[in-house]
Amino acid sequence: MRYRPFNQAGLAVSAITLTLDASAATPASRMELVFAALEAGINSFELVGLSQDWSPALRAAIAAAGRNVLVLTLRGLSSGGEPKAPPEELTAQAGAYLEQIGAERFDAVLLEDEGSSSSEAADQLHALRDQRLVAMVGVTCGRGGPSLDIMKAGYDVLATPFGLQADAGLRKRLRTVVERNITLFGYDFYDIGAQPAPATDAPRGLGRFFKRAPVAIVDTDAFEFLRRTQGWAAEEIALAYALTEPSLATIRVQTTDLATLTGLARAVERELPAGAAAQIEMARFSATA
Numbered sequence: 001m002r003y004r005p006f007n008q009a010g011l012a013v014s015a016i017t018l019t020l021d022a023s024a025a026t027p028a029s030r031m032e033l034v035f036a037a038l039e040a041g042i043n044s045f046e047l048v049g050l051s052q053d054w055s056p057a058l059r060a061a062i063a064a065a066g067r068n069v070l071v072l073t074l075r076g077l078s079s080g081g082e083p084k085a086p087p088e089e090l091t092a093q094a095g096a097y098l099e100q101i102g103a104e105r106f107d108a109v110l111l112e113d114e115g116s117s118s119s120e121a122a123d124q125l126h127a128l129r130d131q132r133l134v135a136m137v138g139v140t141c142g143r144g145g146p147s148l149d150i151m152k153a154g155y156d157v158l159a160t161p162f163g164l165q166a167d168a169g170l171r172k173r174l175r176t177v178v179e180r181n182i183t184l185f186g187y188d189f190y191d192i193g194a195q196p197a198p199a200t201d202a203p204r205g206l207g208r209f210f211k212r213a214p215v216a217i218v219d220t221d222a223f224e225f226l227r228r229t230q231g232w233a234a235e236e237i238a239l240a241y242a243l244t245e246p247s248l249a250t251i252r253v254q255t256t257d258l259a260t261l262t263g264l265a266r267a268v269e270r271e272l273p274a275g276a277a278a279q280i281e282m283a284r285f286s287a288t289a
Contacts (some may be wrong), residue, residue, distance in 0.1 A: 001041025002268050006071055007136065007183060011107070013071045015243055015268045017044035017185065018261070019254040020054045027043045029256065030057045038064065040265035044071040044250055058101040067103055067116050073168050074109045075140065090124050094133050108157045109134040109184075136183065145170045146177050146244065147182055157183040162242050162251070163191035164223060165284050174247040186251035189242040190235045192223050222283040229273055235260070236267035
């Protein structure tokens with residue numbers, strides 16, 4: 001596993017961050033997934049909502065690895081027109097959750113999207129930071145990546161899409177962001193062929209603040225070569241390509257399959273197949289023509 005700087009305090013983060021959501025169905029599978037990530041050198045975990053399902057696995061990971069070497073991120077506080085929880089409610093629940101897993105704070109808390117950047121949502125973030133329950137606050141940018149307005153919003157961390165269809169303009173903006181001492185998470189590194197997740201019942205309680213609508217992206221034959229590269233899975237090539245962008249501190253991966261997780265972790269250490277970067281650039285232009 002390779003590591004990159006996460007903040008100015010010198011914390012190092014694994015090149016990939018494992019997102020923990022509701023996909024892993026059993027306590028045993030959740031525990032197995034988290035420890036497989038640790039064994040692969042992954043020290044960064046992103047929790048989608050204050051899910052009690054993941055608290056035993058996170059507590060065990062902290063006990064095994066030590067809190068000082070782990071990077072824990074909470075993603076949530078979505079918009080969507082729903083009423084926001086009062087700051088005191090969120091701080092109480094976040095504090096209780098941190099105590100449950102044996103941690104004093106999250107390293108970062110991110111609003112779910114730019115539409116959440118209201119004064120009420122900002123109050124929630126600042127309340128968490130004022131109570132020292134979080135070190136850094138930020139937001140998940142939309143499909144176009146960070147805008148200049150977002151850069152001026154005073155966030156410490158931004159999550160930005162970055163994948164096979166990332167162009168030179170996005171790369172340039174990311175480097176401008178990093179120059180302002182903002183930490184960058186990458187997501188959607190395999191940004192072709194994605195389909196919306198099936199509709200589910202609306203979450204209850206605090207969970208309603210952590211729901212993000214999926215984005216559908218049209219697949220294209222221009223990237224078919226990814227699936228025919230010997231010794232590589234298409235997602236592994238996409239990840240290795242995304243990691244060529246030095247502005248990204250870490251890239252989110254989301255899987256409950258141990259073999260897939262292991263393959264992605266190994267891809268961090270591998271060089272892109274010969275000619276793959278040029279093929280990706282040509283495919284991107286072909287797909288948008």
